Each structure stands twice: as C-alpha cells, then as structure tokens.
Amino acid sequence: MVHQELLAIGRKAKQAARQLAFASTESKNNALLAMSEALLKNEQEILQANRFDVQAAEEKGIKKSLVNRLRLNLEGITQISKALQEVVALRDPVGEGEVWTRPNGLRIQQTRVPLGVVAMIYEARPNVTVDAAALCLKSGNAVILRGGSEALESNKILGRVIAEAAEESGLPSGCIQLITETNREWVQQLMRLNDYVDVIIPRGGAGLIQTVVQNATVPVIETGTGMCHAFVDRDADYEKAIPIVINAKTQNPGVCNALETLLVDEAIAEDFLRRMGQELQNHHVEIKGCPKTCAIMPYALPAAEEDWVAEHLDLILSVKVVANLGEALDHIYKYSTKHSETIITENYTRAQRFLREIDAAAVYVNASTRFTDGGRFGFGAEIGISTQKLHARGPMGLRELTTIKYVIYGDGQIV
Structure with a gap:
C-alpha cells in the first residue's frame, strides 16, 4: 500500500x-x-x-x-x-x-x-x-x-x-x-x-x-560508480604520466571520476614506481600494491582482491604491475565499472588499441579521468554520469x- x-x-x-x-x-x-x-x-x-x-x-x-x-x-x-x-x-x-x-x-x-x-x-x-x-x-x-x-x-x-x-x-x-x-x-x-x-x-x-x-x-x-583505471605504458612520457596520476587521484578523491587503480607496464615499473611513489607519498596517498609493487615500494601495503574492486573515494590507490597492454586490458575488463579509463603512452598503435578495446563511457589518452564531467565536456551542469x-x-x-x-x-x- x-x-x-x-x-x-x-x-x-x-x-x-x-x-x-x-x-x-x-x-x-x-x-x-x-x-x-x-x-x-x-x-x-x-x-x-x-x-x-x-x-x-x-x-x-x-x-x-x-x-x-x-x-x-x-x-x-x-x-x-x-x-x-x-x-x-x-x-x-x-x-x-x-x-x-x-x-x-x-x-x-x-x-x-x-x-x-x-x-x-x-x-x-x-x-x-x-x-x-x-x-x-x-x-x-x-x-x-x-x-x-x-x-x-x-x-x-x-x-x-x-x-x-x-x-x-x-x-x-x-x-x-x-x-x-x-x-x-x-x-x-x-x-x-x-x-x-x-x-x-x-x-x-x-x-x-x-x-x-x-x-x-x-x-x-x-550512474556514478567509478572504478577508474590508468595504465602507464612502457612508452609513457613521465613528465605527463606523473602529473596525470597525481591529479586523477588527489585533486578530489571523493568523486566518481577519481583514479582508483594504477596499472604499470613491467618494462618501466621499477624506475617509474620509484618516482611515482615519492610523489604519491608527498600527497599522503596510501598505496595498496601487488607483490611486484610492494617489492619496489616497501611502504606499500599488500593489496587484497577487494582492493581491485574498491571505489576507495579517499587518498588510497591500488597499484599493479602488468606484463603488457594486453594484461592491462584484461584487468580493466574484469574490474571496470565502465566509467572512465586512461592510457598514458607516446605509442600511437597501443593508444589506438586501448581506445578500441576499452568498453567505458569515457576513454582517454594522456589525460586525467577527472575530465569526465558535464562542465568540462562543455555541457554545462550534469545530472550524473551514466555508466x-x-x-x-x-x-x-x-x-x-x-x-x-x-x-x-x-x-x-x-x-
């Protein structure tokens, strides 16, 4: 009644x-x-x-x-x-x-x-x-x-x-x-x-x-649930990648277009994560990492299965080292909520593969997921982000x- x-x-x-x-x-x-x-x-x-x-x-x-x-x-x-x-x-x-x-x-x-x-x-x-x-x-x-x-x-x-x-x-x-x-x-x-x-x-x-x-x-x-990923490819420009990750994770961590999981190509993982880790620590970001991540970043906490599905909405970032773009795509396919995903790379072929194979409302190359917003897209206000x-x-x-x-x-x- x-x-x-x-x-x-x-x-x-x-x-x-x-x-x-x-x-x-x-x-x-x-x-x-x-x-x-x-x-x-x-x-x-x-x-x-x-x-x-x-x-x-x-x-x-x-x-x-x-x-x-x-x-x-x-x-x-x-x-x-x-x-x-x-x-x-x-x-x-x-x-x-x-x-x-x-x-x-x-x-x-x-x-x-x-x-x-x-x-x-x-x-x-x-x-x-x-x-x-x-x-x-x-x-x-x-x-x-x-x-x-x-x-x-x-x-x-x-x-x-x-x-x-x-x-x-x-x-x-x-x-x-x-x-x-x-x-x-x-x-x-x-x-x-x-x-x-x-x-x-x-x-x-x-x-x-x-x-x-x-x-x-x-x-x-x-609308809304945002398990957003960034994949840092082996051909990424660090001068772009580090600011993009910091912006996507720390500018406003409590919103659906904030970064929740960082995937890094193992070909550059040791060098990149050492540099990236210092910046994340400077911004007071807690890191939940896979075993390879924890070996490179000893201050990282071991990631559990729930960390790959968690919309942290906080200064917490899940980090995983992957073998290549293919493994990154598999990870995103498994855990994505189809909100916003980004690849950071100077390699045109891999960028195009990422854009073609990712099934999400917004897919980026060399830009922060924080742009998924009605105002930033030129729509004025928004009533929500449909996934x-x-x-x-x-x-x-x-x-x-x-x-x-x-x-x-x-x-x-x-x-």
Whole structure:
C-alpha cells in the first residue's frame, strides 16, 4: 500500500510535468534566475541548516571525505547560484529535431520532448538538489528529489527556496518536490511508482545504485560508480604520466571520476614506481600494491582482491604491475565499472588499441579521468554520469533528459 502523501507527490509532479512540457524557454530561464537569486538571499539560513548536518555527520563518525562533500560555505552557495545562471545560458533541447518527406507526401518531424517526471535518489551532496532541479526544469521535466538523510536539513531549505522561487516565477506548483521522509519504505515505493514517475536516476555509491537497479520497476538510468583505471605504458612520457596520476587521484578523491587503480607496464615499473611513489607519498596517498609493487615500494601495503574492486573515494590507490597492454586490458575488463579509463603512452598503435578495446563511457589518452564531467565536456551542469548504454551514456546534460516523438503531417494519405 503506497503512502497517501507519496501518491499526492506523484500526482502533483505528473500534473506539473504536463504543463512544463510546453513551457517556453523564456519562462524556464526566468524561473532559474529567480532560483539563483533566492539562494543568495537565503544563504545564512542554508548555512545554518548545513552546519547542523555536518555536525551530526561528524558525531556519527562518517568518513571525512564524505563529510567534505556534505559541507557548504558562502563560496559554495555562490557557486551553486552561478551554476543556475550557467544553465540559463545553455540551449533548450525541447523542440529540436529534423523533418523529412516520404515519397507518398507524408512529412515526418522528429522532435525532442521531456521525459516527464524524473525522480532523483542521491546521497550526501546538497548541491545535487539544486543541480538536478535546474536541469530537469530547463529540459521541461518535473522532478521529485530524495536526498540522503545526512543532508536532510540542508536539502529541506534548498528544496523549499528553489521550489518557491520557481512557482513564484510562474512555473506550475509541484515542478520541484523534495521528499523529507527518511523512512526507507518510501524509497521502495517511489521506485515502483510507475503511474507517476517516468525515470529514476540514482546518484551515489555502489550500494545505493545497486539497490535502485535491483528493486525499481520504474526505468532506471544507472550512474556514478567509478572504478577508474590508468595504465602507464612502457612508452609513457613521465613528465605527463606523473602529473596525470597525481591529479586523477588527489585533486578530489571523493568523486566518481577519481583514479582508483594504477596499472604499470613491467618494462618501466621499477624506475617509474620509484618516482611515482615519492610523489604519491608527498600527497599522503596510501598505496595498496601487488607483490611486484610492494617489492619496489616497501611502504606499500599488500593489496587484497577487494582492493581491485574498491571505489576507495579517499587518498588510497591500488597499484599493479602488468606484463603488457594486453594484461592491462584484461584487468580493466574484469574490474571496470565502465566509467572512465586512461592510457598514458607516446605509442600511437597501443593508444589506438586501448581506445578500441576499452568498453567505458569515457576513454582517454594522456589525460586525467577527472575530465569526465558535464562542465568540462562543455555541457554545462550534469545530472550524473551514466555508466550504462541506454538511454544515455557518460555525462548527462539537458539533451539526455529528453526523448523523441514523431509528428506526422498528412493530406489524406492511407497508403
């Protein structure tokens, strides 16, 4: 039996989506600008709520990297506000398409339309509340938000502020709704609310994503889990390789596009790992290594099988020496979550083989995996990074929050 309050949220979202589907770009942009301004006007209230969440998380002993993702400050709120303005500048995908005429005179138009009602189930990062709402509104979708309990107070304020601003700007009531009930039964019911929800997008750790994938009857776009690898080939340029590895691992270790496993060609392993190890130690990175790695880097801890599948989300790096590119490809094939993989090499043939054989949303040559991001790809904000193949793959921006329909113009044709 579905909770009546949840049913009411679903009905309201469905009605809002019906109106949003034909809202003008101007009206959507005006709402986004109002939301941006409202965040700045309410920044002290937002910070107060966030301090409560952070303190509670620290008292629970939540990992420091996750607490850092939860924390907001004035600069962070300004950045979230600015991100809304950047979405305003993005092209509205709704209505885009092409037209062609068939031999019998039928004129067929393929046009982009909103998905309808998008439900976001996500963890600690409060900025996702605003990013998801902004992208859904700009693409003509209503959104139901269900954030993690760790960010509940922050999300309550953020959700109320942006929903009120959007509705005061003329968008339909219910276009942004936040579920504040922390009972997990609500999540189970939301995942099966097929009459009102068109798609669910989970964003967070592997546990959350798999729970949604395994239990939802509503279609799911799987995002996020990032077991990202870097392979340093025997023909790598160390002047490129070392900064790439340091950036991919240490710039922000708590995100899905951070490096988790380093694979090194045994032809250069001893020389490269001695140099690389010093840089990793300088950045306070703990190393979990294979036996060959531990022999070269005596400060490394022995890696267990779980270290090759672990999304550490911390200053921890798994390191393995491999015989060649073929063994690196085999390792990645076995353990990859199909997010982002990179090869560092000056050898064109091996680079092309890596690009051809790796099955992932993003594959790099001589660049950090940290570039797998909607903003860095030029999409503006993103609602997540899809690691599946349908209906979207990689960073998901506005276009990925739409589908297509066909409009056919005839003049009495029956054959």
